[in-house]
Amino acid sequence: MKTLITIFFIILIQSAEAFTLNNSATLTFNKNEVKVNIGAPAGRSCQNLGVDENELLSIVSDAVDQYWNRAPTSRLKLRAGSVKSVTAAFGTDEICVQGTSCTPNSALAVDSDILIVCNGDTNNLNFSTPGVLAITVPNNISGKSILGSLIMINDKGTNQFKYKSRDEKISIIAHEIGHAFGLGHSPVKDSLMYYATVNMRKFLGADDIDGISYLYPKQQPVTCGSVDTTGDSTGNKNPNTWLGLLIGFIFIALVNQLRYLKLRPRF
Amino acid sequence: MQNTKYPIVLLILCFFSSMALGYTYDASLSVGNLCEYIGKIQTDENGATNSCEFNPYLSASMEVPLTNQFFVSPEAGFSFPKKGRDENISKMSLFLLANTKYKWNFFYLIGGAGFYFTRISAGGGTEELNNGNSTSAFPLPEGAVYSRNFILNAGLGFDFAKNVSADLHTYIFNLLKSEDRAFSILVNGTYHFGEL
Numbered sequence: 001m002k003t004l005i006t007i008f009f010i011i012l013i014q015s016a017e018a019f020t021l022n023n024s025a026t027l028t029f030n031k032n033e034v035k036v037n038i039g040a041p042a043g044r045s046c047q048n049l050g051v052d053e054n055e056l057l058s059i060v061s062d063a064v065d066q067y068w069n070r071a072p073t074s075r076l077k078l079r080a081g082s083v084k085s086v087t088a089a090f091g092t093d094e095i096c097v098q099g100t101s102c103t104p105n106s107a108l109a110v111d112s113d114i115l116i117v118c119n120g121d122t123n124n125l126n127f128s129t130p131g132v133l134a135i136t137v138p139n140n141i142s143g144k145s146i147l148g149s150l151i152m153i154n155d156k157g158t159n160q161f162k163y164k165s166r167d168e169k170i171s172i173i174a175h176e177i178g179h180a181f182g183l184g185h186s187p188v189k190d191s192l193m194y195y196a197t198v199n200m201r202k203f204l205g206a207d208d209i210d211g212i213s214y215l216y217p218k219q220q221p222v223t224c225g226s227v228d229t230t231g232d233s234t235g236n237k238n239p240n241t242w243l244g245l246l247i248g249f250i251f252i253a254l255v256n257q258l259r260y261l262k263l264r265p266r267f
Numbered sequence: 268m269q270n271t272k273y274p275i276v277l278l279i280l281c282f283f284s285s286m287a288l289g290y291t292y293d294a295s296l297s298v299g300n301l302c303e304y305i306g307k308i309q310t311d312e313n314g315a316t317n318s319c320e321f322n323p324y325l326s327a328s329m330e331v332p333l334t335n336q337f338f339v340s341p342e343a344g345f346s347f348p349k350k351g352r353d354e355n356i357s358k359m360s361l362f363l364l365a366n367t368k369y370k371w372n373f374f375y376l377i378g379g380a381g382f383y384f385t386r387i388s389a390g391g392g393t394e395e396l397n398n399g400n401s402t403s404a405f406p407l408p409e410g411a412v413y414s415r416n417f418i419l420n421a422g423l424g425f426d427f428a429k430n431v432s433a434d435l436h437t438y439i440f441n442l443l444k445s446e447d448r449a450f451s452i453l454v455n456g457t458y459h460f461g462e463l
Contacts, residue, residue: 019356020394020405065446072304072440072449073385073414132399184405185396187353189312195397200314203307210358214387217414 019193019211020184027138028182028215030145035081036060036177039117041091046118048155050162051169053083056116059166063174067192071209076216078177081113090117094125095137095152104139110148111140114180116173118155130158133172136179149180171201183211292462293330297434298323299455301346301360307449319452322346324360326455330368338368355407357388364420377422383438385414416440432457
């Protein structure tokens, strides 16, 4: 691979407009709809969060609907997926290989989409302090595409996530999902991607909308929304130029017919 | 940069279709303010949302009469590039619309459709930002990207004088999808140059 990709190990601490990216290669999912699943590690469910996997999935649903899916200029749609069984390592192991800036732990590679797991951090390598609420790494990459991203929520006994209100949990999960699809932090407090949480988070900030639109720009069709001329559902671009030209020429023909009407100039 | 050739072809066709009449009545130039995505963006840490920010735009249009009261009015415009609160990111909007106008004396209703392009650009590099208990150098995007929305336009206007009018436009994004539906409001003053 010609491009050296640096993936950032991004963490959100509890006190969690120009957007930044979470990697140096502008990695994105190569599809328009991405599922956010909850992982249930074998033999270890969410023990210390105060919510179980199903409640976490409900929070995910609210997070994507209240925040990211509202961006009017982005084509990316995030959907709450399902609770999936994963290996026990997801509940205990470190997200990055020890001793590296963040080489993703290959044992935790996510096959597709986004996976959220509760992690007890057995070796104390993921969450340096109780205030670190979650960490996210796109950990399955092919070329410039993200195949899968992993979000780990701090499920140690000392975690601060459990003390958050439901609205705060929603915004925390939404923030991590932002990292999972390619965004870094924002320097502006009113942005969801600000590094720390704020008390009254309700909507995306301008930076957030710019960021998701930069990575996943909407490319809407030209036929009043009834016919998708921009490609198939996998995001492949195959513009139907002939349909557009046909519509254009019909329009010209109609206007030509109107030239015989009596005209009244403005002046 | 995403492929923008397709809508540009359509725009050219729209202009040619206007020219097919053999007349070009009234070219005009508008200056106004564009209020983007009203009520959709959080503007402070207390949960307030946006209303209208200073975001000037310029547009040019033609007005071609089809009947005594009904006009076709293709329009092209852009908002001035702005940096926002971070100088690393620049943003501007461009729009190409096929409007119609229905006039009663000095008032007129506006309806139309077209494309709304949002251009977001940055020069690359990194920005040092907080990340957990320390800081990291986060990459900034490099290059420009355009998003393209098909929008509907509804509005009204008033002819103040022979050469001067004022319009209020509402741009409707994603009309059929409630989750990302959005509205932008534009107010402008227009100078009419008359028949070309």
